[in-house]
Amino acid sequence: MDLKFEVSGRINRPIEEVFEGVVNPEKLSGYFTTGGASGRIETGATVTWDFHDHPGAFPVKVVEVEKNRRIIFEWEANDSGKDGEDKYNTTVTMRFEALEGGRTLVSIAEEGWRKTDAGQESSYCNCMGWSQMLCAMKAYLEHGINLREGMYK
Numbered sequence: 001m002d003l004k005f006e007v008s009g010r011i012n013r014p015i016e017e018v019f020e021g022v023v024n025p026e027k028l029s030g031y032f033t034t035g036g037a038s039g040r041i042e043t044g045a046t047v048t049w050d051f052h053d054h055p056g057a058f059p060v061k062v063v064e065v066e067k068n069r070r071i072i073f074e075w076e077a078n079d080s081g082k083d084g085e086d087k088y089n090t091t092v093t094m095r096f097e098a099l100e101g102g103r104t105l106v107s108i109a110e111e112g113w114r115k116t117d118a119g120q121e122s123s124y125c126n127c128m129g130w131s132q133m134l135c136a137m138k139a140y141l142e143h144g145i146n147l148r149e150g151m152y153k
Helices: 015-023 025-029 117-143
Strands: 004-011 046-051 054-066 070-076 089-099 103-111
Touching (some): 015 089
Antiparallel strands (some): 046 054, 054 070, 070 089
């Protein structure tokens, strides 16, 4: 069995606004990257995301950006280097779909963990994190509320 998942949620904002809420580091830092995002998400870029609940900034290697449709990036698996194994990346795919009434469906899938106990634990942690990200994005883009503020520190 491959270790992968997909979560999704609907945001009551137009697709252009929701997409910009992810690729723009200032907006992303307003609800998700509690320690900040270093740059705009663009094809071929490597940016860093910092979170108060995880020490150190994470390099995010952007593989592909299709405006208002899809973002694909790779980043290091949480279980990298555990059990004496080499570090490796997982792949995250974010998809954006315009819905009736100016709403947007956001789907986030992640895959590529090793089939180990540590890989399974890491995949569960990230599934929870992406679910929280969708909730935080909805609250921020629809109401200007940062749900993560003070949650982890």
